[in-house]
Amino acid sequence: MRRLPIPPLAQLATIGLLALTGCGTQTGGTAADAATATGAVRTVHAQKVMRLTKVHQETGMTLLEGPVFDEDGQLLVVDVTAPAGDRKVLRVDVREKTSRMFHTDDRGTYTSAQFSPYDGRVYLTDFSHGEIVSLAPDGSDPRTFFSGEVDGARMNPDDLAFDQEGNLFVSDSRGMSEGKPTGRVVRIGRDGQKATVLADGLSAPNGISFDADYRGLWFSELTEDRISYLLLDGEGGVASRHTAIRVDGGIAQTDSIAVDADGNLYQALHGRPAMAVYSEHGERLATVEVPARAAEGLESATNVAITPGGRKAYMTVSGPDGGYLYTFDALAEGIRQSNGG
Template identity: 80%
Template structure:
């Protein structure tokens, strides 16, 4: 990615299938100094994130790298997707955060994967292919790719961005339709765990992006990229909606609301596209903290913090951060323990 005002990379994903191969490296170098901190803005305290490792470099053919969808497997390894990886290069990586090593577990010639999460129903890894409107699943080791869902939902093709699973394994997807047109065509879509029935739960949204269940599975938090707001969708327990309201308006300036995670205390971790930081709110909308990377790292070319996974049963959080300097993992101490709602999506 060249130095320029932040542009949501998803708007150019349709061109990825025409791009050729490029190299992608793993490095532990950090473009910043942990002692050089970016001051927080707004209310709440500042949480300082530290660099763990570099996973990717900018791909020559696509002009960018964008890490997303961090999610832990049962062995404690972290799976991460590179949204803009070209054909044949690692699109899903498996990271050993203790040893600071990574390896490719999946690639293909067309997918532009924006999120990853393991299903509680069948244990497979589910990926959203934004560019082709599909949801793909893999075996836990990255093999056996299958198309779980494709086609139109209530007459319109999806641009699936993030996923949240309920306890039974049904999928709740943020459909980011209208992103390139600048229209409020986004939706929240529910897909039964068999991949047959899909239902729109909410529509007329401004580029739906992050989505996560609350700590009690009573409702869904979802963000709208081009409105910088987080809404709450209370569910009726039968696959339908009981109510919906705007819950939080995010003061982010030129940055925009990306993915969402929720910890064991119900706190929301809202990632920011266009700023390498996250903001943390409690379930009542109080801003508790801002997660920052070192100022020198941001200045050296890290522009967005897209998502986070908190170690299940622990408080170490791993944040995906990307920009012209490459794709990195940063770690910080979360406010509460990780649960399924803070592990991918």
């Protein structure tokens, strides 16, 4: 198959689509402890589970995102570039290695998925239309949860995270205006009525996740290859903000973020089928990657879901060879912050 280039950001913006797992190599102790003790960065080779999608003729690509486990242990995955009527959200049985349609429609460009702790529904970000849509746990009853402008500008919602009360925190991955970055982090109340900008002037913010204790938010900026931290004030606002980690990604860019029970960050890479793993103190602990023999037709690892209460991780990987699930052993157990978003 002819190798398709990764579309530049300008092209993705034009079509309204921001681009947006198997065992590890260590079995004794925790990987984080070992990496910290030796100062070495481990390489974890993920193993293929299955191919979920092929490149769509209508859109010229496939891009898997937003893996999230439901209460039955089934994995929901979104296909950002699926055309109208195709499988925009898939429900995957990772044990049986089967998948089926969970949701489709004629307009959505869905870039992430997560279940609300408040009402139990699954929420999807529609990047192209600036909306957040919710579905019943079985995929029925689609509703528009939020639409319209925030502080005078429509969002390009990319990833999302829920706090413990069910309020939403969204990376608004807007681009540039008059040469200045206009991306934002937005908080939306759980009733969908009030939206507040928590951070602005950001360069295409993408990944977003609470830390393990819900004290603050990690978020990445795609076009700056950096991860920042928002310390929250407990009253719906921000106490402080700082750049926490600068990611040496080379040609790859920072995509989605997940956080495990030990507070480690799993930073997905757009432009390379790999993830960089950091401690909460910014130490590079590991690189999770697709083995070289399989990586030729794969170009991005966009996100990961770690089995709640377990260490089995499932990473979404895409490229001209299609959209795949790969698996690996995470450094610590999965929690809500490593399940969707």
